[in-house]
Amino acid sequence: MDFPEKKLGFGLMRLPKKDDRILLDETIELVDEFMASGFTYFDTAYVYAGSEEIMKKAITERYPRDRFTAASKMAPWKLSSSFSALDMFNESLERTGLEYFDYYLLHNLQDTHLAQCGKYGCWDVVHELKAEGKIRHLGFSFHGDPPLLRRILEEHDEVEFIQLQVNYLDMDSPFVRADENLRIAKEFGKPVIVMEPVKGGLLSSVSSTLLPPGVSAPDLALRYAASLDGVKVVLSGMSNLEQVKENIKTFSSAQVLTDEDMKAIEAIRKFYREGSMIQCTACRYCTSGCPKHIDIPLVFRAVNDLRAIGEHGRPRNYYLDLVEAGRIGRASECIKCRKCEAACPQHLPITDLLKECSAILDDGAKA
Ligand code: SF4
Ligand code: SF4
Numbered sequence: 588m589d590f591p592e593k594k595l596g597f598g599l600m601r602l603p604k605k606d607d608r609i610l611l612d613e614t615i616e617l618v619d620e621f622m623a624s625g626f627t628y629f630d631t632a633y634v635y636a637g638s639e640e641i642m643k644k645a646i647t648e649r650y651p652r653d654r655f656t657a658a659s660k661m662a663p664w665k666l667s668s669s670f671s672a673l674d675m676f677n678e679s680l681e682r683t684g685l686e687y688f689d690y691y692l693l694h695n696l697q698d699t700h701l702a703q704c705g706k707y708g709c710w711d712v713v714h715e716l717k718a719e720g721k722i723r724h725l726g727f728s729f730h731g732d733p734p735l736l737r738r739i740l741e742e743h744d745e746v747e748f749i750q751l752q753v754n755y756l757d758m759d760s761p762f763v764r765a766d767e768n769l770r771i772a773k774e775f776g777k778p779v780i781v782m783e784p785v786k787g788g789l790l791s792s793v794s795s796t797l798l799p800p801g802v803s804a805p806d807l808a809l810r811y812a813a814s815l816d817g818v819k820v821v822l823s824g825m826s827n828l829e830q831v832k833e834n835i836k837t838f839s840s841a842q843v844l845t846d847e848d849m850k851a852i853e854a855i856r857k858f859y860r861e862g863s864m865i866q867c868t869a870c871r872y873c874t875s876g877c878p879k880h881i882d883i884p885l886v887f888r889a890v891n892d893l894r895a896i897g898e899h900g901r902p903r904n905y906y907l908d909l910v911e912a913g914r915i916g917r918a919s920e921c922i923k924c925r926k927c928e929a930a931c932p933q934h935l936p937i938t939d940l941l942k943e944c945s946a947i948l949d950d951g952a953k954a
Contacts, residue, residue, distance in 0.1 A: 602641060603827060809837050
């Protein structure tokens, strides 16, 4: 199957926002910069709030269809007896203004979502849509463990590609096992689209003291992902023009790693493991179900910032301001219902982590 010549893909899940609304003019600026440099791949999903609609306004209505490639995803966990897989697909087409998707994925296949796919006939629906030409290439995104990946591929040879979480920190992580998942994809002959190459921004904020001279943190992480065997597209959830320009620069020459780069990667891995950084990717899948409205990724980010750069006042004050304004719940208010843990693709022990974070953030007065 064909993939775009240039490997950088634009993930439309972290677009510029104000008051929770995606900003159209700013998004258009990013899209135009990306397209002007010859990049074509855009990735959205039914569950990325406002993202499919912005794709319509910023891309579909402004560029000829053969100038870009569009990917979206079906969320099996949102289906019900009154909202079918076909309803969801058609809604995605309507929101994006497209007549077909170049790449269409079943989103985040894990045990419960696979069961939903079976219950609501997702596989049959996507096969029919592919036969009708409304899906050009069929795949799935995956954050689970290698045995499950193997099982899905054994049962679904028709899948053409896989979207995997891959970055240098997750290669041997017991929660992600990206290296094993990549090996399985290769064994089954499936090309890979990489998501989370900078681990939700965590690897973009690596201290310059750990990087080779002249190399930026995102550049190192993106080149690492792009250089791996079988990787055809690397998605980056870009939020501002500076990121777009920097990523374009990274992907405008060969994505190779030097010995110095590899030494830096080893040092960064050591730093993160020994520094007990919380491996949250800020995907926010955990937040909508929280009965106490705790902004879990924000809490984790605040504590990571404290641990990584030793910055005391700002992240903690920012968190406490939001709590005091009643906009988010306090970490200490967690009732351990564990709804968030069931939704977390990183399998983080969120309730235990929140307890740790609460001791750091909630106690004492603001700085
Ligand atoms: S376990 Fe705590 S943080 Fe998680 S959903 Fe329940 S109340 Fe919210
Ligand atoms: S805790 Fe898990 S689900 Fe929540 S934002 Fe972080 S990685 Fe995503």
